[in-house]
Amino acid sequence: MTHPSGTLKLGAFLSGHGSHNASWRLPEADVDASRSFAPYARVAQKLEQGLFDAIFLNDSVAIPDLDADSLARTAQGMRWDPLTLLPALAVVTSRIGLISTANTTYNEPYTLARRLASLDHLSAGRAGWNLVTSLGGGENFNREDHVLHAQRYQRAEEFFDVITGLWDSWEDDAFVQDKQSGIWADPAKIHRLDHKGTHFSVQGPLNAARPVQGYPVIAQAGSSDDGRELAARTAEIIFTAAQTIDEALAFATDITARLGRYGRKRSDVRILPGISVYVGQDAEEARARYEALQDLLDPVSALKGISRFVNIGIDLWTLPLDEPVVLPAAIPVTNTHKSRQQLVIDLIRREQPTVRQLLRKMVAGGHRILFGSARDIADDFEHWFHAGAADGFNIMFPDLHGSVDRFVEEVVPELQRRGLFRTAYEGATLRDNLGLNRPDNRFTRPQPVTAVRN
Amino acid sequence: MTHPSGTLKLGAFLSGHGSHNASWRLPEADVDASRSFAPYARVAQKLEQGLFDAIFLNDSVAIPDLDADSLARTAQGMRWDPLTLLPALAVVTSRIGLISTANTTYNEPYTLARRLASLDHLSAGRAGWNLVTSLGGGENFNREDHVLHAQRYQRAEEFFDVITGLWDSWEDDAFVQDKQSGIWADPAKIHRLDHKGTHFSVQGPLNAARPVQGYPVIAQAGSSDDGRELAARTAEIIFTAAQTIDEALAFATDITARLGRYGRKRSDVRILPGISVYVGQDAEEARARYEALQDLLDPVSALKGISRFVNIGIDLWTLPLDEPVVLPAAIPVTNTHKSRQQLVIDLIRREQPTVRQLLRKMVAGGHRILFGSARDIADDFEHWFHAGAADGFNIMFPDLHGSVDRFVEEVVPELQRRGLFRTAYEGATLRDNLGLNRPDNRFTRPQPVTAVRN
Numbered sequence: 009m010t011h012p013s014g015t016l017k018l019g020a021f022l023s024g025h026g027s028h029n030a031s032w033r034l035p036e037a038d039v040d041a042s043r044s045f046a047p048y049a050r051v052a053q054k055l056e057q058g059l060f061d062a063i064f065l066n067d068s069v070a071i072p073d074l075d076a077d078s079l080a081r082t083a084q085g086m087r088w089d090p091l092t093l094l095p096a097l098a099v100v101t102s103r104i105g106l107i108s109t110a111n112t113t114y115n116e117p118y119t120l121a122r123r124l125a126s127l128d129h130l131s132a133g134r135a136g137w138n139l140v141t142s143l144g145g146g147e148n149f150n151r152e153d154h155v156l157h158a159q160r161y162q163r164a165e166e167f168f169d170v171i172t173g174l175w176d177s178w179e180d181d182a183f184v185q186d187k188q189s190g191i192w193a194d195p196a197k198i199h200r201l202d203h204k205g206t207h208f209s210v211q212g213p214l215n216a217a218r219p220v221q222g223y224p225v226i227a228q229a230g231s232s233d234d235g236r237e238l239a240a241r242t243a244e245i246i247f248t249a250a251q252t253i254d255e256a257l258a259f260a261t262d263i264t265a266r267l268g269r270y271g272r273k274r275s276d277v278r279i280l281p282g283i284s285v286y287v288g289q290d291a292e293e294a295r296a297r298y299e300a301l302q303d304l305l306d307p308v309s310a311l312k313g314i315s316r317f318v319n320i321g322i323d324l325w326t327l328p329l330d331e332p333v334v335l336p337a338a339i340p341v342t343n344t345h346k347s348r349q350q351l352v353i354d355l356i357r358r359e360q361p362t363v364r365q366l367l368r369k370m371v372a373g374g375h376r377i378l379f380g381s382a383r384d385i386a387d388d389f390e391h392w393f394h395a396g397a398a399d400g401f402n403i404m405f406p407d408l409h410g411s412v413d414r415f416v417e418e419v420v421p422e423l424q425r426r427g428l429f430r431t432a433y434e435g436a437t438l439r440d441n442l443g444l445n446r447p448d449n450r451f452t453r454p455q456p457v458t459a460v461r462n
Numbered sequence: 463m464t465h466p467s468g469t470l471k472l473g474a475f476l477s478g479h480g481s482h483n484a485s486w487r488l489p490e491a492d493v494d495a496s497r498s499f500a501p502y503a504r505v506a507q508k509l510e511q512g513l514f515d516a517i518f519l520n521d522s523v524a525i526p527d528l529d530a531d532s533l534a535r536t537a538q539g540m541r542w543d544p545l546t547l548l549p550a551l552a553v554v555t556s557r558i559g560l561i562s563t564a565n566t567t568y569n570e571p572y573t574l575a576r577r578l579a580s581l582d583h584l585s586a587g588r589a590g591w592n593l594v595t596s597l598g599g600g601e602n603f604n605r606e607d608h609v610l611h612a613q614r615y616q617r618a619e620e621f622f623d624v625i626t627g628l629w630d631s632w633e634d635d636a637f638v639q640d641k642q643s644g645i646w647a648d649p650a651k652i653h654r655l656d657h658k659g660t661h662f663s664v665q666g667p668l669n670a671a672r673p674v675q676g677y678p679v680i681a682q683a684g685s686s687d688d689g690r691e692l693a694a695r696t697a698e699i700i701f702t703a704a705q706t707i708d709e710a711l712a713f714a715t716d717i718t719a720r721l722g723r724y725g726r727k728r729s730d731v732r733i734l735p736g737i738s739v740y741v742g743q744d745a746e747e748a749r750a751r752y753e754a755l756q757d758l759l760d761p762v763s764a765l766k767g768i769s770r771f772v773n774i775g776i777d778l779w780t781l782p783l784d785e786p787v788v789l790p791a792a793i794p795v796t797n798t799h800k801s802r803q804q805l806v807i808d809l810i811r812r813e814q815p816t817v818r819q820l821l822r823k824m825v826a827g828g829h830r831i832l833f834g835s836a837r838d839i840a841d842d843f844e845h846w847f848h849a850g851a852a853d854g855f856n857i858m859f860p861d862l863h864g865s866v867d868r869f870v871e872e873v874v875p876e877l878q879r880r881g882l883f884r885t886a887y888e889g890a891t892l893r894d895n896l897g898l899n900r901p902d903n904r905f906t907r908p909q910p911v912t913a914v915r916n
Contacts, residue, residue: 032639032646039639043583043671045553069572071669076649083646086632086671092580095549099499114570118523118602126546129497147665148572178540185486185493190760192486192537195530211601215525217497217540306644 016393016428017278017400017442019107019245020055020412022048023066024083027284028371029313030304031407032083041408042086045096051408052097055104058416059430061441062105062136063097064227064247064402065090069114069145073316078309091123098131105438107136107227107245112167113160114142114149118210121174124224125216133220133437138227139164139242157343161234163207168226168242170208173201175223176449177213199451221439222447231259231347239277240266244444246279247402249351249374256281256397278399278442281392282375285385285403287414294379301406302368311363314370318352329364348374372404382418390428470847470882471732471854471896473561473699474509474866476502477520478537481738482825483767484758485861486537495862496540499550505862506551509558512870513884515895516559516590517551518681518701518856519544523568523599527770532763545577552585559892561590561681561699566621567614568596568603572664575628578678579670587674587891592681593618593696611797615688617661622680622696624662627655629677630903631667653905675893676901685713685801694720697731698898701856703805703828704735710851732853732896735846736829739839739857741868748833755860756822765817768824772806783818802828826858836872844882 025032025041032039041047052063071085072078079085090108098106106127110120120137128135141160146153155163182197201212228243230236239246240263250256256279264274288294311325321336333356342349351374355361361369369377378388392398405411423429434441479486479495486493495501506517525539526532533539544562552560560581564574574591582589595614600607609617636651655666682697684690693700694717704710710733718728742748765779775790787810796803805828809815815823823831832842846852859865877883888895 030644033641033644035641037641039637039641045584068669069576071652071667079649079652080638080645080647085647085652085667085669086637087669088583089576089580089670092545092549092577092584095546096553096584099550099553115573116568116603118599119569122523122543123546126543129542130499130546130550145572147663149570150663183493183540184534187487187489187491187493190484190487190758191534193534193539195533198525198533198539209601209604213525213539215522215539215541216543304644 014443015430016389016423017061017280018429019062019064019247019280019400019402020060021064021066021247021282021402021404022051022408024087026407026411027373027404028301028305028406029082029084029310030301033304034301034407034409036409037407039083042083042088045093047408048088048093048097049100051412052101052104054412054416056101058420059433060104061400062107062438063094064107064136064138065094065109067109067111067140069111069142070148072313073144074309074312078312081306081309082313091127094135095127095130098127098134103134103433103436103441105134105136105225105441106131107138107225107438109138109140111140111142111145112164113155114145117167117170117208118174118212118214121171121214122216124171125175125214125219128219128221128224129217133439135219135221136225136227136245136438138229138247139168139238140229154343157232157346158234161230161238164238165241166205166207168238170201170203170205170210172223172447173203173450174210174212174214175219176451177201178218179449179452180218183217218449221437222449225438225442225444235347236263236266239263240272241270244277244442246277248279248281249348249376250281250397251351251355251376253392253395253397256392257395260396276444278444280400280402281398282372282402282404284372284375284377284406285411285415285419286377286379286406287382287385287411287418288379289381291380291384294381294384297410298377298379298406302371305371307364307367310371311367314367317373318349318370320349320352320356324363324366327363329367330362332360332362333366375404382422385419386422386426386428389423390426393428468897469884470843470877471515471734472883473516473518473701473734473854473856474514475518475520475701475736475856475858476505476862478541480861480865481827481858482755482759482860483536483538483764484755487758488755488861488863490863491861493537496537496542501862502542502547502551503554505866506555506558508866508870510555512874513887514558515854516561516679516892517548518561518590518592519548519563521563521565521594523565523596524602526767527598528763528766532766535760535763536767545581548581548589549584552581552588557588557887557890557895559588559590559679559895560585561592561679561892563592563594565594565596565599566618567609568599569621571621571624571662572628572666572668575625575668576670578625579629579668579673582673582675582678583671587893589673589675590679590681590699590892592683592701593622593692594683608797611686611800612688615684615692618692619695620659620661622692624655624657624659624664626677626901627657627904628664628666628668629673630905631655632672633903633906634672637671672903675891676903679892679896679898689801690717690720693717693731694726695724698896700731700733702733702735703802703830704851705805705809705830707846707849707851710735710846711849714850730898732898734854734856735852736826736856736858738826738829738831738860739865739869739873740831740833740860741836741839741865741872742833743835745834745838748835748838751864752831752833752860756825759825761818761821764825765821768821771827772803772824774803774806774810778817778820781817783821784816786814786816787820829858836876839873840876840880840882843877844880847882
């Protein structure tokens with residue numbers, strides 16, 4: 009049976025020294041990967057050699073909120089500004105997509121529209137935007153605290169309308185550019201947005217040509233009810249967390265139902281669960297690589313970070329490592345990670361892990377962790393793909409060296425042998441490679457599409 | 463006599479297709495220079511071959527406010543986001559400085575601190591920031607109109623304090639990075655800013671290491687009273703407009719007096735007047751190049767743009783081209799270009815130009831225009847430099863091809879022969895090449911320096 013989206017799509021979710029917090033301690037790790045260009049240039053070129061659809065850069069607008077002891081042990085206080093790193097990576101690559109996380113809570117749409125349009129032009133159509141509402145940071149943006157969840161999502165909805173409206177400012181053929189007559193543009197094809205809403209008042213036009221791809225590819229990771237609704241309306245890539253095929257299928261069914269409300273269909277989106285992959289000659293060697301990395305993690309500071317992140321009302325670091333985790337009677341209400349909190353609660357109820365087991369599960373931020381040979385990994389991917397649980401995966405590489413290299417050199421060829429993955433890039437743009445349509449310009453599309461939100 | 467700053471410093475002021483609005487019509491011009499990377503990569507490498515101190519990218523956060531007819535004839539509605547273009551240029555160059563204009567009115571200091579710190583790390587210490595309060599754009603940032611002049615400058619002062627405070631978040635030696643012990647950083651060397659001011663409330667720390675240069679080199683172009691005061695307190699490069707040596711000397715004297723109020727001295731700043739340069743085999747050929755470009759300009763739309771820009775209360779495009787310009791009895795109060803308005807009034811009083819002559823003068827935005835052979839240009843530069851009227855120049859190249867190439871190939875060698883310009887880069891960072899000190903970290907400097915502002 010042919011899968012609706014053809015073959016698997018693969019993103020490489022990157023930040024810092026990799027998705028495992030201790031990876032900077034590996035012998036081959038460049039400790040300055042968050043401020044030295046060479047390690048990221050290398051990994052981007054390796055991923056392009058592996059025909060990945062895109063590099064997917066994570067972001068945060070604050071250092072981790074940890075006590076001094078824990079802060080001393082995490083490398084996550086230093087990070088690249090993703091929209092500064094990606095233009096540089098665009099120069100050393102030619103086909104791989106370049107997706108930046110950027111939040112709608114502490115940015116202005118005009119500024120972000122320019123940055124993303126410029127990146128799309130610079131890379132000749134390889135830009136993507138992972139739209140997030142941010143997991144915090146208000147204290148650095150003139151607020152006492154982080155903006156509340158519901159208000160963030162309202163602002164995100166309006167932000168999306170404004171930023172796409174700004175990208176439509178110039179019609180694709182607005183530029184006459186006739187040296188002879190001196191006519192640069194056709195003013196009838198330049199449009200003011202004149203947006204006046206609850207959160208934004210933006211006149212436009214944008215001072216940039218419409219992106220090569222119309223809009224950069226829109227990615228979304230929110231999995232709460234608000235997050236899913238926003239994804240159904242706006243997202244083309246949905247980056248999700250699922251521990252089981254059943255969870256993933258339920259998520260895809262739910263998203264499909266929501267898509268209909270916005271005149272969209274399942275084939276308009278690519279659902280990519282995050283997954284952390286450890287490749288070895290066999291499962292045992294793969295697990296040994298994972299264990300070696302786990303041994304480099306300081307459990308106390310890691311558990312402090314996880315306790316804050318999942319916010320289930322337990323100070324995990326104060327408990328014996330080999331006792332089971334017991335959920336408190338009252339779970340705190342969270343303003344940030346609604347969906348992640350629920351995922352952890354489900355996991356604790358389902359698997360009844362010890363503190364140590366939960367720590368190991370959560371090292372990948374609640375995403376699935378997979379060990380095995382290239383064939384084992386390919387078996388798993390094939391199973392999920394054919395079950396309709398995933399259109400591909402956003403691979404959360406534990407580090408920037410071995411895990412990337414082995415995936416590209418061993419897993420990619422195995423996926424190709426099975427006809428599950430491309431053997432050459434299909435097109436020149438990220439949109440082409442993902443098999444996504446180029447969006448129409450709202451000022452020229454034959455019939456205006458009205459967003460429905462109930 | 464040895465000049466206090468050694469040899470001439472040269473910046474290359476760039477935007478769009480060059481500083482002359484008609485330059486996109488030249489046969490060799492790439493009409494897509496504002497969205498295609500290759501033309502800028504070429505010019506950056508050429509300027510580095512010419513040992514320029516820095517590329518200095520202009521910016522604006524709105525399209526020109528013109529009627530449809532004029533908008534049809536200007537290429538200025540499309541531009542790069544400078545902080546997206548510069549990271550890409552960092553990859554194709556290795557020594558030239560990369561200065562971005564960015565405004566303090568419609569940005570947040572935490573966001574801009576990250577972007578500039580990332581650029582400084584990416585380029586190994588070549589970033590600079592041209593601090594402006596913006597010439598407009600409020601309509602794209604939730605405002606009815608542009609923020610008022612005085613309020614913009616108050617915000618700029620506070621923005622500077624916050625952004626430099628954020629750059630000081632991590633001491634230079636805060637990173638222990640000991641793989642063996644797992645200690646990443648020394649928390650005693652990480653500092654919260656806890657700024658609570660009139661315009662900003664920012665906790666920090668920044669999630670980026672201190673820039674390679676401590677701070678990126680700070681440039682400033684404001685020439686009004688508020689602008690000069692801000693420059694005296696903050697700027698290391700002052701980009702100014704002066705038509706005569708006397709004007710430039712008066713400006714330098716004024717700045718020197720103001721510097722004292724902040725415990726700074728003349729050698730802490732580099733004053734670089736803007737200048738548009740046309741190089742030929744002789745003055746006649748140079749002038750012919752200039753005239754050819756002038757002939758490509760539509761006078762009506764150009765005069766509309768200039769009338770808006772200088773705001774002296776005359777609709778220049780409605781007047782006969784060869785009649786003298788007569789100043790009105792009452793000059794309008796301007797909220798944007800206070801210093802540029804005064805410069806034009808002085809020019810009209812001094813030279814009594816016709817409309818056509820004023821148009822030609824103003825093509826370079828009020829900056830001086832110079833024609834001649836390489837020797838003529840070098841004579842002029844030498845004269846200004848030895849008179850103490852300039853530490854160097856910010857060259858406003860009319861286009862991205864001939865004017866850059868001839869300057870690099872003919873004027874630079876002539877300046878070198880006279881001992882006026884470097885024959886190799888002095889150091890690895892922009893700060894090194896400009897001969898500027900690396901700023902201390904406020905959290906570690908021996909004696910705190912208090913800003914004095916009366």
